[in-house]
Amino acid sequence: MKRTYVMPLVVLTLICIVASAALALMETVTRPIISAAAAEREAAMMSEIILEAEGFEYIDLSGLSGVPQTIRAVYRTTNNVGYIFIAEVSGFSGVITIICGIDQDGQIIKTVPLSHSETQGIGTIIDTPAFLTPFQGGDSTLEGIDTVTGATITTRAFINAINDIFQALEEIRNGA
């Protein structure tokens, strides 16, 4: 009688242990490849945003309380051209990751979505130059930039991210 309770437990536990070991092994193999590729993608993206940048240094945001939660990372160019912001906001379906370069005068150099899972054909408008070009040269007032009918939620999320980025810029300048 006792066996009917013990055996299933033993087998299930053993399966879990073996499965975890296999996953841990795979993790050690793939983790370096995945993180190296991610860092490479981010670095390539950053130098594409600010062409004049010679290098980037990471800005620690932990001391700045007023930086919006959506800001994931901020970098400063080593030759004082400007800043790179990476922000994550909720779009229509899932997270939209946005990268944005801002120069020393507080004007947007360039901004593009890094990744998103918005509706094909509707939310994907944020990938188009028609939506992105008006941001270039814009300042914190975001004049002449509006949501796009039909893709209101996606475009509003994008614009909110840019607003958060300007707020973070303000904080960093006051803090520095």
Add this chain to the structure above:
Amino acid sequence: MKLTRKQILTRGIIKENPVLILVLGLCPVLAVSTQAGNAIGMGLATTFVLLGSNIVISALRKIIPGRTRIPCYIVLIASFTVLAIMAIEAYAYTLYQALGIFLPLIAVNCIIFARAEMFASKNTVFDSILDALGSGVGFTLALFVIASIREIFGSGSWFGYAIPWLSENSVMIFSLAPGGFIVLACVLAAVNKLTKTYELRTHPGCNKCPNAGACGKHEHAS
């Protein structure tokens, strides 16, 4: 009814196609079928998980206790899914991005669970490998057909290559969720017509049922 090895391998492709005949695993079929390339990737990833789980479950079928078989299967299937995810993220990042949330959801794909419960738990390792390959290819094929139709008409391209005229006159609904349902329904209807599965509705009976082999109750009904 004892199946030959060839039947085990080939029945999953058309005769018992998991999507088009058994109508399983529709969530990934509807979600990932907007582009033919993604469909192939999803199909291969699912086939890998199916193959791995079928091999291990059939090898352990005498050890896994009947009462806790479901948690055992879930742990095994989920582990293979995570293995596949890590490999895809490391070596095929664009595919990883395109498939998104549907990659982890392979763990709860009912085709894999159905093959584990209906076949791998009762058959030898070699037969289970054939069964997994058949079902995997069938799933990939169904996904590929639906995705091709949706990509050609919805985006005016095929495997990312633009098709003249269609790319300027794309019908966006094919790319959206309703289009997925409509295309799936049309493909199901066509397959039903061609394979005469519709006879099931008018002449029910175990002989014509694609699930008869796995259900094992066919000798009781007439």
